[in-house]
Amino acid sequence: xxxxxxxxxxxxxxxxxxxxxxxxxxxxxxxxxxxxxxxxxxxxxxxxxxxxxxxxxxxxxxxxxxxxxxxxxxxxxxxxxxxxxxxxxxxxxxxxxxxxxxxxxxxxxxxxxxxxxxxxxxxxxxxxxxxxxxxxxxxxxxxxxxxxxxxxxxxxxxxxxxxxxxxxxxxxxxxxxxxxxxxxxxxxxxxxxxxxxxxxxxxxxxxxxxxxxxxxxxxxxxxxxxxxxxxxxxxxxxxxxxxx
Amino acid sequence: xxxxxxxxxxxxxxxxxxxxxxxxxxxxxxxxxxxxxxxxxxxxxxxxxxxxxxxxxxxxxxxxxxxxxxxxxxxxxxxxxxxxxxxxxxxxxxxxxxxxxxxxxxxxxxxxxxxxxxxxxxxxxxxxxxxxxxxxxxxxxxxxxxxxxxxxxxxxxxxxxxxxxxxxxxxxxxxxxxxxxxxxxxxxxxxxxxxxxxxxxxxxxxxxxxxxxxxxxxxxxxxxxxxxxxxxxxxxxxxxxxxxxxxxxxxxxxxxxxxxxxxxxxxxxxxxxxxxxxxxxxxxxxxxxxxxxxxxxxxxxxxxxxxxxxxxxxxxxxxxxxxxxxxxxxxxxxxxxxxxxxxxxxxxxxxxxxxxxxxxxxxxxxxxxxxxxxxxxxxxxxxxxxxxxxxxxxxxxxxxxxxxxxx
Numbered sequence: 001x002x003x004x005x006x007x008x009x010x011x012x013x014x015x016x017x018x019x020x021x022x023x024x025x026x027x028x029x030x031x032x033x034x035x036x037x038x039x040x041x042x043x044x045x046x047x048x049x050x051x052x053x054x055x056x057x058x059x060x061x062x063x064x065x066x067x068x069x070x071x072x073x074x075x076x077x078x079x080x081x082x083x084x085x086x087x088x089x090x091x092x093x094x095x096x097x098x099x100x101x102x103x104x105x106x107x108x109x110x111x112x113x114x115x116x117x118x119x120x121x122x123x124x125x126x127x128x129x130x131x132x133x134x135x136x137x138x139x140x141x142x143x144x145x146x147x148x149x150x151x152x153x154x155x156x157x158x159x160x161x162x163x164x165x166x167x168x169x170x171x172x173x174x175x176x177x178x179x180x181x182x183x184x185x186x187x188x189x190x191x192x193x194x195x196x197x198x199x200x201x202x203x204x205x206x207x208x209x210x211x212x213x214x215x216x217x218x219x220x221x222x223x224x225x226x227x228x229x230x231x232x233x234x235x236x237x238x239x240x241x242x243x244x
Numbered sequence: 245x246x247x248x249x250x251x252x253x254x255x256x257x258x259x260x261x262x263x264x265x266x267x268x269x270x271x272x273x274x275x276x277x278x279x280x281x282x283x284x285x286x287x288x289x290x291x292x293x294x295x296x297x298x299x300x301x302x303x304x305x306x307x308x309x310x311x312x313x314x315x316x317x318x319x320x321x322x323x324x325x326x327x328x329x330x331x332x333x334x335x336x337x338x339x340x341x342x343x344x345x346x347x348x349x350x351x352x353x354x355x356x357x358x359x360x361x362x363x364x365x366x367x368x369x370x371x372x373x374x375x376x377x378x379x380x381x382x383x384x385x386x387x388x389x390x391x392x393x394x395x396x397x398x399x400x401x402x403x404x405x406x407x408x409x410x411x412x413x414x415x416x417x418x419x420x421x422x423x424x425x426x427x428x429x430x431x432x433x434x435x436x437x438x439x440x441x442x443x444x445x446x447x448x449x450x451x452x453x454x455x456x457x458x459x460x461x462x463x464x465x466x467x468x469x470x471x472x473x474x475x476x477x478x479x480x481x482x483x484x485x486x487x488x489x490x491x492x493x494x495x496x497x498x499x500x501x502x503x504x505x506x507x508x509x510x511x512x513x514x515x516x517x518x519x520x521x522x523x524x525x526x527x528x529x530x531x532x533x534x535x536x537x538x539x540x541x542x543x544x545x546x547x548x549x550x551x552x553x554x555x556x557x558x559x560x561x562x563x564x565x566x567x568x569x570x571x572x573x574x575x576x577x578x579x580x581x582x583x584x585x586x587x588x589x590x591x592x593x594x595x596x597x598x599x600x601x602x603x604x605x606x607x608x609x610x611x612x613x614x615x616x617x618x619x620x621x622x623x624x625x626x627x628x629x630x631x632x633x634x635x636x637x638x639x640x641x642x643x644x645x646x647x648x649x650x651x
Binding site for chain 1: 246249253256260558559561562563564565566567568569570571572645646649650
């Protein structure tokens with residue numbers, strides 16, 4: 001099944017004076033369910049615009065975007081909000097956790113917008129899964145960067161979405177914490193979740209198995225990534241770090 | 245997102261910025277406290293004034309006829325009165341006007357010197373007919389009142405008010421004692437029950453009652469009256485009674501248009517209404533002041549909420565990314581301002597009631613708890629939170645998550 005399918009996707013912004021600025025010109029590619037894909041591109045390449053559309057935060061100017069078979073390119077803001085809530089888990093470079101709030105409350109956030117009851121037990125379970133069982137009731141400010149990003153990861157999983165979007169998830173982390181986070185993402189991918197990763201960092205990108213290169217709003221290359229052997233050897237150790 | 249969740253999110257946000265929340269809360273509380281205090285003190289004053297007035301006139305459901313035209317002001321007394329209302333007029337009203345249940349006549353004079361042995365006092369003297377005390381609602385706590393027999397026999401008896409008793413008989417039983425008014429001896433047969441304070445807080449208990457016949461023939465030697473009080477069978481038919489009495493008295497007094505009446509017919513209720521009208525003008529001005537204060541509270545809420553929205557753009561972006569709809573964000577911010585305003589309202593009510601209690605205690609007013617006003621004030625507060633929170637909440641809902649998250 002195709003998780004993501006974009007066809008002739010284009011996005012044009014209007015500058016202040018009315019001049020159109022094309023960010024995405026004509027993009028066509030598919031991402032199958034269960035893939036682990038990294039999107040690369042220089043700043044200004046249109047990479048962020050693409051991520052915003054895939055994340056249903058934005059709509060394309062033309063072309064279609066199908067998410068799990070449904071054409072969501074013309075959906076309303078409200079429909080896309082529900083879609084983000086149910087189908088997509090976001091992981092950001094700057095974590096984007098709510099300050100002065102506990103880890104547990106942050107993980108619960110997506111559940112608040114489902115319309116149903118909040119399953120606090122599940123939130124605790126997810127914190128346990130990312131190795132923060134004992135930190136659940138700590139405030140965000142009391143956690144290290146690596147721990148914060150793992151809280152963000154648990155939050156992304158709260159509504160059990162099939163698609164995870166990670167935008168430079170290791171950008172603000174030291175290498176050990178970054179690897180732990182990537183290890184978790186890899187594991188989530190192995191469970192069947194589709195992961196789309198945006199990164200500049202080659203080591204981070206190397207966890208993915210396919211790379212899309214965006215240049216000037218066009219797809220410049222689409223290639224599989226080989227599994228570097230030395231990294232494959234290090235992964236089991238890291239799995240233990242996160243408590244699995 | 246259900247209401248309870250909205251409320252929970254709002255409460256968390258409120259607790260996350262305690263200082264800002266406190267400022268907003270106080271902004272509303274001050275105005276509401278002012279409103280509640282003004283309304284409570286105003287109502288207490290109104291009730292007390294009404295009560296004082298009622299104590300003075302005794303009962304509202306009567307027709308008062310006093311001598312002199314509409315120009316004559318103040319309470320008629322033999323020293324100031326025009327001699328235009330007579331015993332014969334009273335009897336004509338009693339016999340000629342339908343709907344009259346009882347009628348009382350009076351001859352009053354103020355600042356009369358009284359003597360008992362070596363003690364002296366000054367009080368008002370009221371010559372009254374037998375039904376006067378009953379109509380007014382006065383009672384004798386000791387002894388008896390003025391009876392029909394007293395009037396028939398022109399008896400030299402008096403019923404004294406509590407103030408007179410205190411002045412002349414501080415430590416003896418006044419019943420059966422003889423006091424002198426203008427050298428005429430009177431026997432004390434009763435003591436009136438205290439009436440309390442009248443308008444302006446003055447005592448209504450410095451008086452003496454005697455038969456109106458006695459006052460007329462033995463004391464003042466005048467046969468005109470200072471007042472006739474008519475109790476109607478049906479008090480609601482005051483206007484008809486007034487018109488009938490007017491026609492009767494004009495005829496008896498030989499008044500032809502355009503000459504005006506030489507008597508005045510009034511109803512205590514009308515007087516009360518005019519007193520209340522003055523009070524309500526004052527209290528509506530003060531209420532306006534309170535309303536402006538409350539409005540300022542609304543402006544405080546709006547300003548601080550706008551600041552909150554600007555500060556929390558990233559939070560809004562995160563919530564939107566995680567699935568909050570624009571409506572969810574709008575409701576969250578509205579709930580925040582409404583909850584804070586509501587809490588401010590409750591605090592304001594408590595403070596207002598406390599202020600009113602202190603003022604009431606200082607001014608000897610009855611304590612007043614206006615439940616409806618208090619509930620209304622909390623409701624108004626919530627409304628202010630919603631109305632003044634609408635613009636900030638709308639701004640929050642329209643935050644572009646892409647921009648908010650990019651920063």
